[in-house]
Amino acid sequence: MYLNNVNPSVKALTILALVLILALLFDPVTPVLFTMFTVLITFLFGRFRKKYYLFYFLPFTIFAFGMFWTTIAFADPPQNPAETIVLLGWEVPEENVLVALSLSFRVMAFATLSLLFMFTTNMVEFLLSLMQQLRLPPKLAYGIMAGYRFLPMLKTEFDQIRAAHRVRGVGTESKWKRSRRFAVPLLAGAIRKAERTALAMESKGFTGSRERTFYRNLKVRGKDWLFPAGMGAVLLFFIIFSVRFGYFSWYQGQL
Amino acid sequence: MKNWKLKEIVVMSVLSVVFAVVYLAFLPVGKVLVGFFGPIGYDFIFGIWFIVSIIAAYIIRKPGAAFLSETIAATVEVLLGNAVGPMLIISGMIQGLGAESAFAITRYRSYTLPTLIFAGMMAGVFSFAWGYFQSGFAALAGGYVLLMFITRVLSGALLAGVAGKLLSDALAKTGVLSGFALGKEKRKKHVA
Numbered sequence: 278m279y280l281n282n283v284n285p286s287v288k289a290l291t292i293l294a295l296v297l298i299l300a301l302l303f304d305p306v307t308p309v310l311f312t313m314f315t316v317l318i319t320f321l322f323g324r325f326r327k328k329y330y331l332f333y334f335l336p337f338t339i340f341a342f343g344m345f346w347t348t349i350a351f352a353d354p355p356q357n358p359a360e361t362i363v364l365l366g367w368e369v370p371e372e373n374v375l376v377a378l379s380l381s382f383r384v385m386a387f388a389t390l391s392l393l394f395m396f397t398t399n400m401v402e403f404l405l406s407l408m409q410q411l412r413l414p415p416k417l418a419y420g421i422m423a424g425y426r427f428l429p430m431l432k433t434e435f436d437q438i439r440a441a442h443r444v445r446g447v448g449t450e451s452k453w454k455r456s457r458r459f460a461v462p463l464l465a466g467a468i469r470k471a472e473r474t475a476l477a478m479e480s481k482g483f484t485g486s487r488e489r490t491f492y493r494n495l496k497v498r499g500k501d502w503l504f505p506a507g508m509g510a511v512l513l514f515f516i517i518f519s520v521r522f523g524y525f526s527w528y529q530g531q532l
Numbered sequence: 533m534k535n536w537k538l539k540e541i542v543v544m545s546v547l548s549v550v551f552a553v554v555y556l557a558f559l560p561v562g563k564v565l566v567g568f569f570g571p572i573g574y575d576f577i578f579g580i581w582f583i584v585s586i587i588a589a590y591i592i593r594k595p596g597a598a599f600l601s602e603t604i605a606a607t608v609e610v611l612l613g614n615a616v617g618p619m620l621i622i623s624g625m626i627q628g629l630g631a632e633s634a635f636a637i638t639r640y641r642s643y644t645l646p647t648l649i650f651a652g653m654m655a656g657v658f659s660f661a662w663g664y665f666q667s668g669f670a671a672l673a674g675g676y677v678l679l680m681f682i683t684r685v686l687s688g689a690l691l692a693g694v695a696g697k698l699l700s701d702a703l704a705k706t707g708v709l710s711g712f713a714l715g716k717e718k719r720k721k722h723v724a
Contacts, residue, residue, distance in 0.1 A: 293622075390618060391610055
């Protein structure tokens with residue numbers, strides 16, 4: 278599928294650029310349209326297990342809703358207090374509602390963009406591409422790759438420590454104390470393993486120099502540029518659309 | 533990156549990955565607090581989200597440790613999926629830069645408790661300045677924003693500075709850090 282094959286560095290930089298542009302917009306219409314568009318192309322051009330998408334997407338909607346009500350509840354006094362909207366039986370200044378809507382839809386737009394990246398990018402390919410396209414030092418990149426591999430191991434480690442504690446009859450204190458009882462052994466074990474991993478890498482000839490060869494060479498091809506061009510063009514179209522219909526609002530000291 | 537040993541890099545990444553999970557676990561805690569107190573809820577526990585930069589800098593003691601560890605942790609958080617999105621990487625970089633600036637001011641020579649507290653506070657100052665721009669704090673009332681700022685800096689001092697030092701010292705006691713700057717320092721003290 279197309280999205281899975283876009284060069285990861287190009288994809289990451291495009292998404293970062295889109296996020297920065299969206300952060301400057303203060304109308305509710307552009308982020309809402311862009312959110313829908315992002316979800317659409319993720320499903321059309323991405324290959325991933327679709328049911329997980331909903332599982333990840335749901336917390337974002339809750340977060341966006343939280344953003345919505347807190348922004349209204351703790352808002353600065355509005356400039357036109359006379360214009361109000363009735364919301365669940367409460368009279369709220371229209372200005373505050375619009376800002377709150379745009380902030381919460383922005384959260385949704387950010388969320389769908391990061392889900393697009395998350396679901397269609399392989400972590401190893403991303404790091405390889407960061408090394409090959411963006412000159413990330415190999416020492417750091419392979420160090421991170423090794424560190425990332427520890428993630429699934431942590432769960433096993435945690436269960437082991439718990440079992441060990443239980444065998445010795447520990448485990449009746451408060452939650453706070455319990456977390457302290459786990460933190461040190463968990464971290465100590467992770468550090469010990471990390472040191473051993475580094476030793477193993479070096480003994481197999483890893484020097485961390487930039488003059489190295491790769492088994493997999495990732496390149497930026499012509500069709501990779503389709504992604505930034507397409508996403509940028511659609512965002513521009515939505516901005517023009519909301520300007521035409523008078524919804525548009527740029528950053529004007531709302532912050 | 534040249535004067536870093538590979539084991540220091542791998543240990544830093546592992547710490548970042550571990551704390552990325554911790555950071556994610558604290559997001560719902562923050563949400564509950566926000567439910568009770570409004571936006572200031574996050575600020576009570578904000579220091580937790582700076583802790584890896586303090587720990588990594590305190591253990592490894594090389595320029596860049598605070599910045600890199602926080603950046604990696606934020607990136608891992610994004611890759612694991614969270615409600616803030618890729619913007620979080622930028623927030624992480626800024627928090628890391630805040631802590632890093634404190635160590636840079638001491639020219640990477642001092643790693644005492646006051647320096648670590650200062651680093652936690654600087655991370656709070658930097659992250660608040662960024663949050664002011666990014667999350668629209670100016671839409672909130674002025675006195676409330678000031679209260680948020682003070683809370684966040686204090687939280688950075690305690691939850692990142694003090695707690696980070698305590699946790700690292702507890703780790704050093706187990707002996708796993710004997711190959712790192714912190715462990716070497718402890719051993720020297722012990723002999724002397």
